[in-house]
Amino acid sequence: MSGETGVAALSLRDRNRQAAREGVLDAAERLLQRSEDADFSMRALAAEAGVSFVTPFNHFGGKTQIIQALSARVIGRMADRFQAHKGKEDAVAGVLTMSRIAVGLLLERPGVYKAVVGSLGVVSPAPSAVWSQSRDLWAIALADLSGLAPERIVGKAEIAAQLAVGFRGCLSFWIAGEIPDEALAQAAAAASAAVLLGFAEQRRRAPLLKVLAAGPRPEIGG
Structure with a gap:
């Protein structure tokens, strides 16, 4: 694999990672908007985002970090x-x-x-x-x-x-x-x-x- 191809592949991975993060944040905002107590569980977040339960943890680390990312x-x-x-x-x-x-x-x-x-x-x-x-x-x-x-x-x-x-x-x-x-x-x-x-x-x-x-x-x- 040439160096240029490697850079392009890395850029694609970065874009996919960013898209996944944005998808989780979008889902968190939707849940906060719909929730009576303005809260969400990590399981509900994964379901809303259409990803596995561990995906939000892999991208952010936990709920606190998701809130900080929303901020x-x-x-x-x-x-x-x-x-x-x-x-x-x-x-x-x-x-x-x-x-x-x-x-x-x-x-x-x-x-x-x-x-x-x-x-x-x-x-x-x-x-x-x-x-x-x-x-x-x-x-x-x-x-x-x-x-x-x-x-x-x-x-x-x-x-x-x-x-x-x-x-x-x-x-x-x-x-x-x-x-x-x-x-x-x-x-x-x-x-x-x-x-x-x-x-x-x-x-x-x-x-x-x-x-x-x-x-x-x-x-x-x-």
Whole structure:
């Protein structure tokens, strides 16, 4: 077998493997969508995907890893939608656009995405990569950092990491029912604005303060 043929064969194997993984993830999303308690068993997953019981384990390792893969897939969809937006925006507008796009995607299938994000909070033997993946998503929105004050003393990665924390906090309260679907966009935008206020140019601060003030808040005294 020539080296070139071997590369082509490996590429085909990789494509088949990726297709199998995507098929399992598609099946997991369908089960989450149909389930009353937004859950699934590994046996039901294999049946839904039309594969053997061991196939999901072989590709992912277990249910926790499948949920993490679903999370990475959602983050990837958010990034794709943002890139398709192609707006000429500074970092402030870019972050608020990313927030709007991300919330819009989540609200398309809230039952599925609440289950995915909520399951990420379960203790697992090894930490996931969700925070770093989320940080990278917000770094895309920050782009070249235009609109942020040049005298800031931290870089894109640090700001993006805190934007990820703020967004995840909103999702936690959303999953718990404290932020209703109709208020999630405002809550996420306000969380992003709160982070950006520490770094925005003076001319961008007043609009951010308005976004922050428009965000929902819990009732006094619960």
